[in-house]
Amino acid sequence: MATQVSQPNKDDGIALLLANIASKQCKRSYDTLFREVAPRLLNLARKQFVDESLALEMVQETMLKLWLKAGLYDASKGNAMTWIFSVSRNVKFDLMRKGKHQQSWVQGDDLWPILTEEEDSDKISSEDQELVSNELKELIERLPEEQADIVRRVYLHGESQQQVSEILNLPLGTVKSRLRLALKKMKEVLDD
Known part of the structure; x- marks a missing residue:
């Protein structure tokens, strides 16, 4: 054995x-x-x-x-x-x-x-993948849903901001603003 x-x-x-x-x-x-x-x-x-x-x-x-x-x-x-x-x-x-x-x-x-x-x-070990996935999910879950959805689409699914704008029928500026606010909130959580 x-x-x-x-x-x-x-x-x-x-x-x-x-x-x-x-x-x-x-x-x-x-x-x-x-x-x-x-x-x-x-x-x-x-x-x-x-x-x-x-x-x-x-x-x-x-x-x-x-x-x-x-x-x-x-x-x-x-x-x-x-x-x-x-x-x-x-x-x-x-x-x-x-x-x-x-x-x-x-x-x-x-x-x-x-x-x-x-x-x-x-x-990559399953423990490592699970650890990172769980931490990322926790960060995204703390965001308002409209910001979380954009973060998932851009950074997890690889969609461009323009594509997200078209899919969600939102102005490109709104997508960019929500993404910027989401990243700022995620950084604040990580810095704590």
């Missing part, structure tokens, strides 16, 4: 990597963290963004934030993967707010190891 590695031990390893990055700026720990976490984040980002370049941008920005802010992780407040997914979620909302998705990031070639073919970047 095969023994399965328990999730807490795996999370303890990720927490230790974050601690090494925070205390020593350890590139070896970062490389290990990257290889463990980036494929999961990339698969998740591909499900959230229609555009592959935006998915890659979200992962890159998240990994950069993990390098810069690893010291903010507090194991007493939750497990490491939950914290990493929260960082990723905040990056996603930052990208959504930007709207223009400009490539103005810090050059991070030394922080962005190349994923090898043998790594399975298309798999």
Whole structure:
């Protein structure tokens, strides 16, 4: 009978990597963290963004934030993967707010190891998917229905604002205003 590695031990390893990055700026720990976490984040980002370049941008920005802010992780407040997914979620909302998705990031070639073919970047654990899905659903459920519907259509279904305007028979300006207000409310909830 095969023994399965328990999730807490795996999370303890990720927490230790974050601690090494925070205390020593350890590139070896970062490389290990990257290889463990980036494929999961990339698969998740591909499900959230229609555009592959935006998915890659979200992962890159998240990994950069993990390098810069690893010291903010507090194991007493939750497990490491939950914290990493929260960082990723905040990056996603930052990208959504930007709207223009400009490539103005810090050059991070030394922080962005190349994923090898043998790594399975298309798999995401069901626990990770469920965690992110539940958090996103909770955020959207807090919105007024007319804003929630627009957020779902634009960011989950990949419809353009113009398409949403036509489908809902609303002026484009109204769609943009509701979307902007929804993102602002979601950010306020995340910042609390």
